[in-house]
Amino acid sequence: MSQQVQQTDSAGALALVAAQDRFIAVWGQMGSTWGVSRTMAEVHALLFIVGEPMCTDDVMERLAISRGNASMSLRALVDWGILARVHKRGDRKEYFQAEGDPWVILRAVVAERMKREMHPVLAGLAEIRDATEPGRAGGGAVDAAQAGRIASHNERLESMIEVLGLLSGLGEKLLGMPTEQLRLAAGALGAGLGGGGGRL
Amino acid sequence: MSQQVQQTDSAGALALVAAQDRFIAVWGQMGSTWGVSRTMAEVHALLFIVGEPMCTDDVMERLAISRGNASMSLRALVDWGILARVHKRGDRKEYFQAEGDPWVILRAVVAERMKREMHPVLAGLAEIRDATEPGRAGGGAVDAAQAGRIASHNERLESMIEVLGLLSGLGEKLLGMPTEQLRLAAGALGAGLGGGGGRL
DNA sequence: AAGTGTTTTCAGAATATTTTGAAAGAATAC
DNA sequence: GTATTCTTTCAAAATATTCTGAAAACACTT
Numbered sequence: 001m002s003q004q005v006q007q008t009d010s011a012g013a014l015a016l017v018a019a020q021d022r023f024i025a026v027w028g029q030m031g032s033t034w035g036v037s038r039t040m041a042e043v044h045a046l047l048f049i050v051g052e053p054m055c056t057d058d059v060m061e062r063l064a065i066s067r068g069n070a071s072m073s074l075r076a077l078v079d080w081g082i083l084a085r086v087h088k089r090g091d092r093k094e095y096f097q098a099e100g101d102p103w104v105i106l107r108a109v110v111a112e113r114m115k116r117e118m119h120p121v122l123a124g125l126a127e128i129r130d131a132t133e134p135g136r137a138g139g140g141a142v143d144a145a146q147a148g149r150i151a152s153h154n155e156r157l158e159s160m161i162e163v164l165g166l167l168s169g170l171g172e173k174l175l176g177m178p179t180e181q182l183r184l185a186a187g188a189l190g191a192g193l194g195g196g197g198g199r200l
Numbered sequence: 201m202s203q204q205v206q207q208t209d210s211a212g213a214l215a216l217v218a219a220q221d222r223f224i225a226v227w228g229q230m231g232s233t234w235g236v237s238r239t240m241a242e243v244h245a246l247l248f249i250v251g252e253p254m255c256t257d258d259v260m261e262r263l264a265i266s267r268g269n270a271s272m273s274l275r276a277l278v279d280w281g282i283l284a285r286v287h288k289r290g291d292r293k294e295y296f297q298a299e300g301d302p303w304v305i306l307r308a309v310v311a312e313r314m315k316r317e318m319h320p321v322l323a324g325l326a327e328i329r330d331a332t333e334p335g336r337a338g339g340g341a342v343d344a345a346q347a348g349r350i351a352s353h354n355e356r357l358e359s360m361i362e363v364l365g366l367l368s369g370l371g372e373k374l375l376g377m378p379t380e381q382l383r384l385a386a387g388a389l390g391a392g393l394g395g396g397g398g399r400l
Numbered sequence: 401a402a403g404t405g406t407t408t409t410c411a412g413a414a415t416a417t418t419t420t421g422a423a424a425g426a427a428t429a430c
Numbered sequence: 431g432t433a434t435t436c437t438t439t440c441a442a443a444a445t446a447t448t449c450t451g452a453a454a455a456c457a458c459t460t
Contacts, residue, residue, distance in 0.1 A: 010342055010343075010346065011342075012342030012346045012347070012350060013342075013346060015332065015350075016332075016346070016349060016350055016353060019328055019331060019332045019353065019357075020353070022324070022327075022328045022331075023325070023328055023357065025324075026321055026324035026325060026328070027321075029317075029320065029321065029324075030317060030321050032235065032317070033235075033313070033317045033318075033321075035232065035233075037417080037418060037419095038418090039418075039419080048356065048360075049353060049356060049357070051349075051352055051353070051356060055436095056436080056437075057436095065419075065420090066419060066420045066421065067420085067421075067422095067437085067438095068419070068420060068421065068422090068438080068439075068440085069418080069419055069420070071437060071438060071439085072419095072438085072439090075437095075438080092427080092428065092429090092434095092435060092436065093435085093436065093437095094436080094437080100356065100359075101359075102359050102360050102362070102363040102364075103363060106363060106367075113233065117229075117230060117232070117233045118233075120229065121226055121227075121229065121230050121233075124222070124225075124226035124229075125223070125226060127222075128219055128222045128223055128226070131219060131222075132215065132216075132219045142211075142212030142213075146212045146213060146216070147212070149216060149251075150212060150215075150216055152251055153216060153219065153220070153249060153251070156248065156249060156251060156300065157219075157223065157249070159300075159301075159302050160248075160302050162302070163302040163303060163306060163386075164302075166383070166386040166387055166390055167306075167386065167390075169386075169390030169391065170386060170389055170390045172390075173389065173390055183366070186363075186366040186367065186369075186370060187366055189370055189373065190366055190367075190368075190369030190370045190372075190373055191369065237447080237448060237449095238448090239448075239449080255406095256406085256407075257406095265449075265450090266449060266450045266451065267407085267408090267450085267451075267452095268408080268409075268410085268449070268450060268451065268452095269448080269449055269450070271407060271408060271409085272408085272409090272449095275407095275408080292404095292405060292406065292457085292458070293405085293406070293407095294406080294407075
């Protein structure tokens, strides 16, 4: 089972486990930020901070969660592409190893949210626009006030689509960038642009 | 009460209300994206797409929600800074008007999530780092393997802090940019930087 | 001051999400 | 083939979140 803290209950091991637990707790809180349950975030945190592969039983024991929960969380994280299944010779158990590059993790999270949230919303808004384009609206007789409302409705809809489309474009761009480029871009933008006053 | 669709049940009014309802439904789905309940997102969607001020009773009726729910959602949206309280002469009721600029809305959402999620996480991670900086760890006797684990733990922690710090910097920058600059920057970045795709 | 219309609050109800645990399903060993 | 070990599934239980509605608080008016 747990080979993490062996007989060596040295001060070093204790401090390390304590730090890991703190990391897990903090990361778990962030679960809602990237749209997953606290437990799933904690499982990821554990594997990320430990760095070495762990099996289902290790995870269950360390986080005090059920087998079913561990299995589902691990599977989901594999699906997200931030956990790899690994095997050890002479061991029938399956082990899981976390992706170590935070930029890869970031991309996975962005990809997932784009797919699950951004794309459906953009598609939905586009449909509404098509259904209410000027000239449609089911025919003729609308008074002036009504016509004004419709025009302004379309403007608001359009402006929202514009912003979301731009954001979506940014997201796609991010997904297409390799880690090194990403780090450079983020650093340059965050530090260089704007500065409170900011020029483009 | 509802002055939205008067006696004029013309085709135009019907189509407009239908489009509004669809917008509200789509926007409501996105609630989890920006970290609020579906109802709060729907209340915002309603006021945004209608464009004109509405009072609590209007909102309750249109969305079929309770007074308490409407009151709390409206209040929260005012706190977020994307709804303004307005008054009508000769009317004791309070009306609410949505911010019309989607970029302002975006900034409000980013600001809220930075405050509620990014800052606490960064603070938590920084604390953990301080508690486990090399030389600490409670003193001496750690064997070589343990020392290696601690070193690699610190590296992983550091790399995660680096990425989140960079993202946080980006967020702050965004919050400091006026609408026009934001639009330009997003457009330029989404279309220009990097390679691959980028189409809406 | 009491009266009237409006808004806020919050305990309990309703709803939704997450977790468990045991049974069924795979996969490998014998 | 059966036995053994590990993994997945999913209905029910536990938990967390959201919503309601009626009472309290508030803000005007007379």
